Amino acid sequence: MHRRCARLALRRRLMGICYNKRVTTRQIGSAKRIIGARAWQRMLSGRRLDLLDPSPLDVEIADIAHGLARVARWNGQTSGAHIFSVAQHTLLVEAIARRRTTLDVRARLAILLHDAPEYVIGDMITPFKSVIGESYKTVEQRLLAAIHLRFGLPPALPAELARLIKSSDRGAAYLEATRLAGFSESEAKRFFGTPPEVPAAFERDYLTPWPAQDAEARYLKRFDALKGPG
Numbered sequence: 001m002h003r004r005c006a007r008l009a010l011r012r013r014l015m016g017i018c019y020n021k022r023v024t025t026r027q028i029g030s031a032k033r034i035i036g037a038r039a040w041q042r043m044l045s046g047r048r049l050d051l052l053d054p055s056p057l058d059v060e061i062a063d064i065a066h067g068l069a070r071v072a073r074w075n076g077q078t079s080g081a082h083i084f085s086v087a088q089h090t091l092l093v094e095a096i097a098r099r100r101t102t103l104d105v106r107a108r109l110a111i112l113l114h115d116a117p118e119y120v121i122g123d124m125i126t127p128f129k130s131v132i133g134e135s136y137k138t139v140e141q142r143l144l145a146a147i148h149l150r151f152g153l154p155p156a157l158p159a160e161l162a163r164l165i166k167s168s169d170r171g172a173a174y175l176e177a178t179r180l181a182g183f184s185e186s187e188a189k190r191f192f193g194t195p196p197e198v199p200a201a202f203e204r205d206y207l208t209p210w211p212a213q214d215a216e217a218r219y220l221k222r223f224d225a226l227k228g229p230g
Contacts, residue, residue, distance in 0.1 A: 041120045049120060054143050056150035061223055064147070067119030069216035075125055078180040080209035086118050087215040089172060091222060092206045096196050097168040107161055109226040110153055112219075114165050117143035151227060171196035179207045 040048045043063040050058070068087035078084045094111045097103065103111075115123070117140045129136055145155035157165070174192040177183035189195070198206075210218070 051120060051139065051143070054146035056146045059147050059150040061151070061220065061227075064113075064116050064119045065216045065219040065223070068115070068219060069212045071118050071123050073123055073176060074181045077182070078176070078209065079182075080180065082209040082211050084176060084180055084209045085212065085215045086115050086123050087219040088206070088210055089176065090115050091215075091218060092172045092175070093165070093168045094222070095202070095206060096171050096198070097164055099196070099198070100168065101164065105226050106153060107164075109151065109223075110148070110157055110161060111165055111168065112222060112226060113144075113147055113151065113153070114169070116147045167193075168196075175203070175207055179203070180209070 039052045040050045042048055043058075043060065044066060045060045045063050047058045047060055047063065049055075049063075065087060068090065069085050070083075071086040072078070072083035073086060073089050074084065076083055090112055093114065094108060097111050098108065120143065121136075121139060124132075124136060148155050148157075170192045174188045174195040175198070177188040177192065178185055178195075183191075185195075
């Protein structure tokens with residue numbers, strides 16, 4: 001029992017080192033050897049994605065769409081026959097952003113991919129992210145940078161686009177919270193700010209949870225429309 005606890009403590013300490021943005025390749029390799037456990041995720045495409053040192057070459061949009069369509073927002077605490085998936089959420093965010101301003105194709109693609117790392121690390125609610133601290137954010141950012149590079153985007157986005165993504169994400173969170181997750185309007189406004197104005201037909205479509213296969217298909221269709229062939 002004591003040996004197991006010591007091993008867990010060592011693992012946590014080493015993972016904290018690995019998640020540092022300035023971590024070197026030698027440190028990553030050393031940490032993996034000492035931990036003695038795999039740090040990669042096997043994908044249905046056959047790819048093996050290293051979570052500590054992700055390569056753009058191991059990122060496939062089919063894996064992203066499949067994973068995000070099966071990751072639940074709000075820890076699954078939403079009404080409806082199906083989960084409200086991260087895939088559906090990202091499509092909602094991209095649609096809200098398009099309603100707010102004129103965007104080029106690359107910006108819209110970046111918005112569609114803004115939560116893509118969650119296809120391997122899941123969707124963690126904000127209060128728990130705050131408890132964990134910077135470790136989660138660093139892993140998320142390393143994965144997102146690899147995803148961006150895979151699809152021809154810069155590792156880090158321009159500040160203006162990042163702000164638009166954040167505000168659109170908060171707008172989507174308000175709608176999801178009040179329509180699906182049991183929040184009152186006053187409570188949602190306190191956490192997420194002023195709600196976006198959307199037509200009733202828009203709301204019926206994007207805020208009715210889709211089956212996983214539909215969310216996956218719609219995510220892929222939107223990606224193909226933005227990225228084009230190749």
